[in-house]
Amino acid sequence: VLDGYEAIRRLRADPLHQRLPVLAVTADATEDDRRMCLEAGATDFLxxxxxxxxxxxxxxSLTRGA
Structure with missing residues (x-):
């Protein structure tokens, strides 16, 4: 079992997925949650x-130019 933060970290650790846009969508809305998602490698947060x-x-916006 892994949480969203670890899932993002694993994506970013794989060279094939380092540039893949990741939009984190969560019910947790604190600034700390936002910071943790972005630090884990999320491109954006909702x-x-x-x-x-x-x-x-x-x-x-995330897929523009992809």
Whole structure:
């Protein structure tokens, strides 16, 4: 069993996935949670409940030029 932080770390440890955009989506909304996600290697961060328009915008931004 691994948490989201470890999943992101493992993705980033693999050279094939180091540049893969990772959007962390979590119910935990503290600044500490945000910091931990970004330090683990997440590209961006959203809190639940997610606004579909905001999610679509973030995905578009993360995949632009991909």
């Amino acid at each position: 809190t639940k409940p997610v606004d579909p328009r905001q999610l679509a915008g973030r995905i578009a």
